[in-house]
Amino acid sequence: MTSPSTFLDRRAFMAGTALAALPVLAPAARAELVIDVRRGNFQPIPIAVADFAGEGEMSTLVSGIVSADLGRSGYFAPIDRGRFPERPSFDAAPNFGAWRQTGAQGLVTGRVTRDGSGRLKAEFRLWDVVAGQQVIGQQYGTGEKSVRRLGHIIADAVYSKITGVGGYFDTxxxxxxxxxxxxxxxxxxxxxxxxxxxxxxxxxxxxxxxxxxxxxxxxxxxxxxxxxxxxxxxxxxxxxxxxxxxxxxxxxxxxxxxxxxxxxxxxxxxxxxxxxxxxxxxxxxxxxxxxxxxxxxxxxxxxxxxxxxxxxxxxxxxxxxxxxxxxxxxxxxxxxxxxxxxxxxxxxxxxxxxxxxxxxxxxxxxxxxxxxxxxxxxxxxxxxxxxxxxxxxxxxxxxxxxxxxxxxxxxxxxxxxxxxxxxxxxxxxxxxxxxxxxxxxxx
The missing domain is CATH 2.120.10.30 (TolB, C-terminal domain)
Structure with a gap:
């Protein structure tokens, strides 16, 4: 029998808050990072999930979960990390031209840090590589025992934004x-x-x-x-x-x-x-x-x-x-x-x-x-x-x-x-x- 404390209720997480969009150097085209998944003729969207900055192994764990969730959905084709042209800074716009060369249409960047009380804070940005602009940015916070859920919640936000369908990873x-x-x-x-x-x-x-x-x-x-x-x-x-x-x-x-x-x-x-x-x-x-x-x-x-x-x-x-x-x-x-x-x-x-x-x-x-x-x-x-x-x-x-x-x-x-x-x-x-x-x- 598992301990009841293993299952965290809805008070375990801070509600997600939006991050301001970062400026880009060139005028952005209209965002087109969408996929219609209600029909069977779709093609998976190539997407790159960069290694998150911040808390070492925890940051890598969170970004790895995001990539695995999106890939397993069948609607995304994660780009192999060996083809990444850079490790983008979370506080700056990525090199869109270099990322376009990989075939990626979407890019997820992120960071995991701790606040003064030791709680984890995860931030992410979803970029439309073709349009050259930020599509969404959010941050979430929780205790260390729920670090895996941070990855699922971020994957849900990315999935929902691109497909227009509610998420399912945090289940x-x-x-x-x-x-x-x-x-x-x-x-x-x-x-x-x-x-x-x-x-x-x-x-x-x-x-x-x-x-x-x-x-x-x-x-x-x-x-x-x-x-x-x-x-x-x-x-x-x-x-x-x-x-x-x-x-x-x-x-x-x-x-x-x-x-x-x-x-x-x-x-x-x-x-x-x-x-x-x-x-x-x-x-x-x-x-x-x-x-x-x-x-x-x-x-x-x-x-x-x-x-x-x-x-x-x-x-x-x-x-x-x-x-x-x-x-x-x-x-x-x-x-x-x-x-x-x-x-x-x-x-x-x-x-x-x-x-x-x-x-x-x-x-x-x-x-x-x-x-x-x-x-x-x-x-x-x-x-x-x-x-x-x-x-x-x-x-x-x-x-x-x-x-x-x-x-x-x-x-x-x-x-x-x-x-x-x-x-x-x-x-x-x-x-x-x-x-x-x-x-x-x-x-």
Whole structure:
């Protein structure tokens, strides 16, 4: 079990403040440092991230994280440091002509220093090399234990400015860590930074865990825990305090916990005989409200971002399909009509797309459709793909993929165009990912 102090809340960082633009010698052209990442025909932007000045190894660490984050996003192509024409001063405009020779369109410079109390201060500037001007400049401050987060926050600012899409680097991913032979897997709840750093185990493996789900607004994770010989129970663990609670006291098996957008309610599926129905639980009063009442298996519910609708999977039509209903259970209707079986729907934080797992002869695919069921696209297919979970910016998904045999699942990040696919480092096999909300520069 990790120490609660490992997880820093939003008071750990000073809010970012803007830096004044530095003067340049020549008149600047209009800035063009933008990329349209909503479509699949983009080309990654060549960008250079110079070594940050200041605090030695910490400065190098921060600039290295910025470069790695941007490169892993798939939307940037970091320039190799061996091609850098200079080590630019943070307090002066770079030599734009020399940087243009490297092919770089963007340049990030920075500095990490300490204030009088010993706290770290990180400053950065993003330069449009082609236009010859500063695009953005910010500074942030924090304690030494959060130095890695400084890199993620700066990368988020650069990413957002160029793409016009919210950042996602300053986040964590919860997942089920699986170790041991396939027939006797030890399953522990784990959480890590989105780049695989700062891995923490939240359970010890004495109970099997599945289906962790982050709250969209807090550092709470709901998950299924099943001690040997007992029914599964939904638990919630708070990463800031380390407190844990069992939610409800049901005689039948519960599954598929999912928070409401405000974090105050929890959707669960409750098995009743051979059926399963969806309930909403108020986490304050622990009162439950039944939302579906069918002879089918209704499960895997997910709220719309505004909380007005719920998508879920059901076999009420004879095969697993995706349905949508009002948040009170009213007016259910079918959304998916393609070939195959649909499961594990998840509503994008932007509200525009629904991700799903699709099974058809030959394997499992991960796809997206519009919120009205139109425009279905499969992003990736294979022997076994499952468990799509959205980044807080609605631009990426993390899934787990199992190649079969005696091996196990691994985590992969894909973007909504299907053009970017990146494996995520985990210590062993991994399944059931869940992406945290953006921690933010005020964290």
């Amino acid at each position: 964590r991913i919860a997942f089920v860590d699986e170790s041991g032979p396939k027939e006797q897997r030890r399953k522990r709840l784990a959480v890590m930074d989105q780049d695989g750093a700062n891995l923490r185990y939240l359970t010890q493996g004495d109970s099997s865990v599945v289906s962790p789900r982050y709250s969209p607004v807090t550092q709470d994770i709901a998950f299924m825990s099943q001690p040997a010989g007992q029914q599964p129970r939904v638990q919630i663990i708070n990463l800031e305090t380390g407190t844990r609670q069992v939610v409800g006291n049901f005689d039948d098996m519960t599954s598929s916990p999912r928070f409401s957008p405000d974090g105050r309610r929890l959707l669960i599926a409750l098995q009743e005989g051979g059926n399963s129905n969806i309930y909403a639980m108020d986490l304050g009063s622990k009162q439950t409200t039944r939302l579906t009442n069918s002879s089918a298996i209704d499960t895997s519910p997910s709220y719309s971002p505004d909380g007005s609708q719920i998508i879920f999977e059901s076999d009420r039509g004879g095969k697993q399909q995706i349905y949508v209903m009002g948040s009170d259970g009213s007016s259910p209707r079918r959304l998916s009509f393609g070939e195959g079986a649909y499961s594990q729907p998840a509503w994008s934080p932007r509200g525009d797309l629904i991700a799903f797992t699709k099974q058809r002869p030959g394997g499992f695919g991960i796809g997206v459709m519009r919120s009205d069921g139109s425009g279905e696209r499969v992003l990736t297919e294979g022997f076994h793909n499952e468990g799509p979970t959205w980044a807080p910016n609605g631009q990426y998904l993390v899934i787990f993929r199992d190649p079969g045999g005696q091996s196990g699942g691994k985590l992969f990040m894909i973007d909504i165009t299907g053009k970017v696919e990146v494996s995520l480092p985990t210590p062993s096999f991994a399944s059931d990912p869940s992406w945290s909300p953006l921690l933010g520069s005020g964290s």
